[in-house]
Amino acid sequence: MKKIFAIIMAALLLGLSACGSPEGTDKETKAQETTAENVETVPNSFEFTVDNYPRMGGSLANLPLGEAVTSTVLGISREDANKMITFAGSTTDNYKAIIDGKFDILLAYEPSEEAKEYIGNSGKELEMTPIGTDALVFICSDKNSVNSLTLDQIKQIYSGKLTNWSQVGGKDAEILPYQRNKDSGSQTLFDKLINLGDDLMDPPADLMVGSMIGLLEAVAQYDNSENAIGYTVYYYLTNMETDKLQSSKILALDGVQPSNETIGSGEYKLSNDFYVVIRKDAAEDSPERILYNWICSAQGKELVEKENYVAK
């Protein structure tokens, strides 16, 4: 009887292997062979492998998402996923890299003016879909008695019109307003949302910081940090550099404290989207297009939320 069942099973397997899809492409064959338990094994489903996985880059604050996408899609650990993706360099550099073909897909904040110009001059087009919302937040030392600023006060501080903390309800001390470098994602957000134009003061060299971590350290750890104010993006500070909040605090804006809820609802005003980006000419069956579509799907949104971002 065992033999009979063996023959029946063989027939079943033969039948299954013969039916595939009409086209019978290699990719479809691969999909049938997939070993990941939770991958849909239906015709036209695509299997990502380490070899066909798109080169992914992006903004540092999107690193956990990039890691999660890669880990989920490939069925590998987060640690191994981290080694396959590159979330470094400025946001502007990342946009340049995808135009230059060094990346296939980006998870990134809005491009800077410089990046937009680069894209325009390249003659290439990008396709980008907002997948989540983050916010520009202002931070100061936890020793500072000021807890909230208005948008107007922030504008006046960064245009050099308010120079002393006593003018905004704090103690009599000079305000040290730190800025980021022009091609950073944080600065692009600042330029767009605070919109000071030519009124933005030129920062002294020692108040210009080349990295997000550098800015946090400047506000949270340096000797003169008690009088400093700086800015970064909410997710980065509250999910990736939480230890900095031991010596610094996030300022409320017009009395609204930033949180996933207030950012999602728009109550906190300085919010902005981040995107999944591919080159527009990516073929419909290219791995980057398939990944792009998945990130934009309901399941992609579920993953964005799972990673504690505010999903679109």
Added chain:
Amino acid sequence: MRKIIAVMLILALLLTAAACGRPAEEAETTTVEPETTQEDQTAEQGTPFFKLSSLPDIGKHSSQLIVDRWYDTYQDHLLLRSDYGTLLPFIGEVADIDASAIYDDTTQLNYGLMTLDGKIVVDAVYNYIWAETAPDGELFYNLETYARTNIPEAQVDHSNPYLESSKRYIIDSKGSKMLEVPYGSYCKFVKDKIVMLPSSEAVGKDPDSIWVFDRDFKQISHLSCKAMTGTNAKESWMENTALDCGYIVLGGDFGCQIFDLNGNRVLKDEKQLSYAWDFYEYIILKYEDETEKLVDASGKNCMPGGKVFSTVSVCGDNYYYNYKKTEYFISVKGDDGYRCYDRFLNPVGPLFDKDPVIVRLFGKMYYRSRGPGEDNLTYYELETGDPLDWSKHTTLDMSRFDSHFDEDYDTPTIVGNRFFLDEYYENTGENRYVRHIDLVDLQSGETVFQKERVDADVYRDRWISFTFYGRYSEDTGYSDPDEQSFIFDTQTQSIVVQEDKIKINEVDGVPYAGWIRNGHSLVKNLETQETLLNMFISSAG
């Protein structure tokens, strides 16, 4: 029974056919979310899509930081003290540069110093740190700060941007003592001393002077070139390697003069010198009239028998572009041919009919030659003259081993007595040569991998770091890295680190690798594989 089987088979096949008869459309509708999503649309169009039945649990993002500090807060300079233990450089900042007047690149790696157990002693305030080993093996670091990042345009001195803001220090590897070096100066560890020769560009220093310091950085002499030779250092200093054996060679219109580090004249010659270099305790002098001398500490010509023709390149084992890591010889041309001499000027090996090439292979020294009508080079043991029995060491065909070596020039590099770094060049046109390196396993005879546009460095005769220099860009005039670098461990036969920028420092005989990954700076002990530092430093965002 047969009927039963036939019915079951038909049922099975029918069931199978029912399950797979129609492709994408119907199958997908059973698995996708009810709402119309992008994969629904693409699937309906018959294009490939990806979907999971559910999201797996992958845990939370963890930066896995390993950061410890000697001091509680950010440290912007080195505090000298004797209890740090040996220090190690680490990449502590990737700065975006907004000073295009100074740099071609737009990113700058900045470095700090940490202890070997991972405690940060100085944050990333140095633009460059490079190690220097004294002849007796003591390790020192050069710390350099030049134009800091993001210098406002108004503050950039375009006429000489480096000098205004540049500082250079030499410290011992334990961070207990420091010597400030004027920017542009030439510094050299010579025996148990340090010789400093300010260049004409050096700030605040007289280019006529030569300073000599002991290992505690105490000045022990200050020599004046003008007083010694009648002209100043700018004109008389000879860029040569004779300093290695403890002599200052000054040449110019006055001829050639050699002094010891106390300023005592060893030799005075009217003849014009072309160049000078060292051979252990001796100085080799090559004059413009093509004559040569080999002199000792008293200035006495010690040339054995004939004319010094050249030093002989020696390589093998952990050798790579530094013949002084291993034993080396000189060959002297006499009337009857060339003869090699060791560091004590004792003759070694046979008489050669041309300038010999000596190579270290599998732990022994060999010379090589190609017999009349022979295609392959043959290697002969220097001491015994016995030919190398190639088959004892490898299954690799001999012709594969030396196919890229000219008889008179390049020498092979073997790592760990097992892996052969086969280096050769390809002319890509317009006289631009691309370096290729094949890593060949001598045991199996197989090529492990082939890489192009790559440099290689060998550490401890075990680890090989491959650094890609990328494709040449007509636009920038530079080669842009377009692939990652990696470190290959010949013992485990695996790639242990693969990143964009890998920096290796060998400290107390142990190689430490540092690199940047997703905004983190990591430092790993290659021997133990222990990660000493994992710090968030990114410039992204």
